[in-house]
Amino acid sequence: KLNNDMIFGFTANRDYREALAGSMPTIDILNPRITGYNYITFGSEAFTPNNMLNTNTWQFSDNMTYYANKHTLSFGVNFESFKYFNQFTPTINGQYVFDSLGSFYAAANAFLADPTLTTSPVNVRRYALSYSNLEGGALWAAVTKARNLGFYIQDEVTIEQRLNVTYGVRFDIPFFSGSGYTNTEVDGMTFVNERGDPTTLSTSKLPTAKLMISPRVGFNYDVDGTRRTQIRGGMGLFAGRPAFVWISNQMGNNGMQSGSISIDNTTAYPFSTDPKAHIPATNPGTPASSYNIATTQRDFRFPQVFRTNLAVDQRIGSLVATAVLMFTQSVSNVYYYNANLKPATETFNGPDNRPRYSTFNTTTGAVLSGSAFNNAARVNPKITDATVLKSGPYGQSFMATIKIEKPMRAQGFGYMIAYNFGRSRDFVSAGSIASSSWTGNKTVYGNNNPTLAFSDNDLRHRIIGNVSFRKEFAKAIALQISLFAQSQNQGRVSYAYSGDMNGDGISGNDLIYIPRNTSEMQFQTYTVGSGSSATTFTAAQQTAAWEKFISQDGYLSKHRGEYAGRNGLNLPMVTRFDLNAMLEFFRTIGGQRHTIQLRMDVFNVGNLINHAWGVGYVMNTTTPLAARGYNPATGVPIFRMNAVNNSLDYTTTRRSAALIDVWQAQWGIRYIF
Numbered sequence: 001k002l003n004n005d006m007i008f009g010f011t012a013n014r015d016y017r018e019a020l021a022g023s024m025p026t027i028d029i030l031n032p033r034i035t036g037y038n039y040i041t042f043g044s045e046a047f048t049p050n051n052m053l054n055t056n057t058w059q060f061s062d063n064m065t066y067y068a069n070k071h072t073l074s075f076g077v078n079f080e081s082f083k084y085f086n087q088f089t090p091t092i093n094g095q096y097v098f099d100s101l102g103s104f105y106a107a108a109n110a111f112l113a114d115p116t117l118t119t120s121p122v123n124v125r126r127y128a129l130s131y132s133n134l135e136g137g138a139l140w141a142a143v144t145k146a147r148n149l150g151f152y153i154q155d156e157v158t159i160e161q162r163l164n165v166t167y168g169v170r171f172d173i174p175f176f177s178g179s180g181y182t183n184t185e186v187d188g189m190t191f192v193n194e195r196g197d198p199t200t201l202s203t204s205k206l207p208t209a210k211l212m213i214s215p216r217v218g219f220n221y222d223v224d225g226t227r228r229t230q231i232r233g234g235m236g237l238f239a240g241r242p243a244f245v246w247i248s249n250q251m252g253n254n255g256m257q258s259g260s261i262s263i264d265n266t267t268a269y270p271f272s273t274d275p276k277a278h279i280p281a282t283n284p285g286t287p288a289s290s291y292n293i294a295t296t297q298r299d300f301r302f303p304q305v306f307r308t309n310l311a312v313d314q315r316i317g318s319l320v321a322t323a324v325l326m327f328t329q330s331v332s333n334v335y336y337y338n339a340n341l342k343p344a345t346e347t348f349n350g351p352d353n354r355p356r357y358s359t360f361n362t363t364t365g366a367v368l369s370g371s372a373f374n375n376a377a378r379v380n381p382k383i384t385d386a387t388v389l390k391s392g393p394y395g396q397s398f399m400a401t402i403k404i405e406k407p408m409r410a411q412g413f414g415y416m417i418a419y420n421f422g423r424s425r426d427f428v429s430a431g432s433i434a435s436s437s438w439t440g441n442k443t444v445y446g447n448n449n450p451t452l453a454f455s456d457n458d459l460r461h462r463i464i465g466n467v468s469f470r471k472e473f474a475k476a477i478a479l480q481i482s483l484f485a486q487s488q489n490q491g492r493v494s495y496a497y498s499g500d501m502n503g504d505g506i507s508g509n510d511l512i513y514i515p516r517n518t519s520e521m522q523f524q525t526y527t528v529g530s531g532s533s534a535t536t537f538t539a540a541q542q543t544a545a546w547e548k549f550i551s552q553d554g555y556l557s558k559h560r561g562e563y564a565g566r567n568g569l570n571l572p573m574v575t576r577f578d579l580n581a582m583l584e585f586f587r588t589i590g591g592q593r594h595t596i597q598l599r600m601d602v603f604n605v606g607n608l609i610n611h612a613w614g615v616g617y618v619m620n621t622t623t624p625l626a627a628r629g630y631n632p633a634t635g636v637p638i639f640r641m642n643a644v645n646n647s648l649d650y651t652t653t654r655r656s657a658a659l660i661d662v663w664q665a666q667w668g669i670r671y672i673f
């Protein structure tokens with residue numbers, strides 16, 4: 001009647017990557033024909049040097065089950081202790097971004113002529129650097145100690161022979177040991193929250209321990225007692241293992257261990273191959289001269305969702321048909337804002353009247369550069385960014401699946417076909433790095449004010465199927481052939497402006513406005529190239545080309561007069577087939593079956609038959625327009641239409657040429673005993 005399982009364990013994970021080459025800055029050269037697009041990148045990879053994550057996990061769990069007639073009671077407790085050593089030194093070798101290949105050549109030649117230059121002869125589009133603020137220039141790291149204590153109780157009860165009900169509740173308390181680094185300078189500063197209200201931040205105060213209560217109930221009903229028709233479902237609150245890496249951002253970005261430089265359109269940082277050329281004087285024990293911070297709201301709660309589902313399984317002869325509906329609503333999900341970004345105080349004029357930050361030159365209508373921009377954009381000029389992690393009910397999803405399956409027995413045919421419809425929305429599809437999670441979002445009203453939109457993980461339509469045949473010969477040989485098929489949307493993309501349209505200091509994050517007609521288009525004549533290779537695109541040519549592009553694009557033409565949505569465009573579906581064939585030789589020796597298996601897999605086998613099959617699609621560009629400031633006389637934003645392959649005449653997508661688009665084959669041999 002009573003069963004008890006006790007588990008005690010320790011796991012050590014060591015994840016790291018190393019740069020094979022020597023230290024050198026990262027150099028990005030932009031494509032002058034497409035604003036904001038890279039032409040080439042070389043040098044050190046910005047995020048690889050010293051990248052290390054060591055995790056030690058201690059785990060204890062005790063699970064007890066008690067059988068009492070119609071009830072099966074389960075009780076349990078688990079405790080997990082985590083220690084993370086996360087060493088992450090992005091741009092420690094420096095990063096230079098140049099507007100063109102010519103600018104880079106000029107900067108490089110100037111360095112060769114005089115390595116001690118203090119002023120760049122050309123404009124550096126962006127210079128970024130992270131540097132140590134520790135004694136002796138030691139590498140910095142984030143050490144996070146986290147705990148998670150959980151309890152649960154569950155009862156599985158047989159109401160009557162055909163109806164089983166399971167209900168229970170789980171309690172989790174994630175918490176931290178110790179605190180972050182104290183930066184008294186930050187403690188004395190004033191910042192702003194996402195609404196623009198004054199607030200204060202702390203690099204040392206971690207989220208407090210909070211009880212997460214997750215009740216849930218589920219049922220399984222056998223309609224006629226023969227298991228031909230079963231109805232199942234449930235609802236409840238669910239919380240997975242907390243992503244403590246989010247908090248490690250705060251442990252490592254505090255202004256005490258390291259400093260950072262990030263400045264656009266400057267001549268103050270001439271090009272040098274020496275990563276240490278522009279490291280400022282440091283005074284370990286005091287805040288760096290310039291730095292970024294990542295903090296967490298004290299009332300932050302780790303993700304938790306409410307989820308409900310209903311499903312039906314129906315046997316029809318040898319077939320099993322299944323239908324499933326599932327809805328998920330975030331009770332607590334993550335959200336980021338930059339507390340060091342001054343709120344927008346103005347708006348553009350014209351049909352695209354979104355908020356505009358006070359970072360423009362009011363005489364020219366262009367975005368400010370260098371220190372002038374930083375002073376205009378930042379609440380505290382020496383703080384490059386202050387990314388705050390908060391939580392709230394941000395997001396939801398719906399999923400529907402239908403499936404028909406004929407299970408394969410020991411021999412013979414088996415097959416399955418299923419269709420899945422998904423719809424997932426959130427405010428930000430966050431990653432592991434706080435600052436890039438904030439800057440990487442796509443918005444209309446600024447990244448401190450995102451709106452509910454399709455998630456990066458939204459997968460609208462997916463059809464899968466397989467058919468298998470297995471035949472045994474002479475009780476010693478078996479042949480099995482399987483064909484798997486999948487047809488699905490390739491993902492979602494956002495139409496955004498290249499460049500910094502609203503002046504918030506982020507390039508490529510501003511979603512475009514889709515004009516109702518040509519009268520709402522404001523273009524600027526421009527020329528690319530020089531001499532005999534120069535090409536000029538007039539405002540009239542760009543207007544005509546942009547109108548043609550909108551007309552051929554199903555999403556844009558349907559949403560004229562609106563802002564493009566984040567992940568609004570659904571890429572076309574692509575269908576691929578994979579073929580598997582296995583030949584097995586088996587024999588029972590000493591009461592145990594021994595098998596030699598020869599296996600062949602052909603992935604995207606349709607492409608082997610016809611080179612046009614199984615080939616996906618890629619966007620020609622997700623930034624068809626480049627932001628060029630605004631007209632000071634009218635306040636209306638001005639744009640250029642970006643050329644693709646030196647032409648304004650292009651379509652939404654083209655066929656892709658990645659490895660997954662061509663057929664591949666592999667052979668293998670396996671001994672199974």
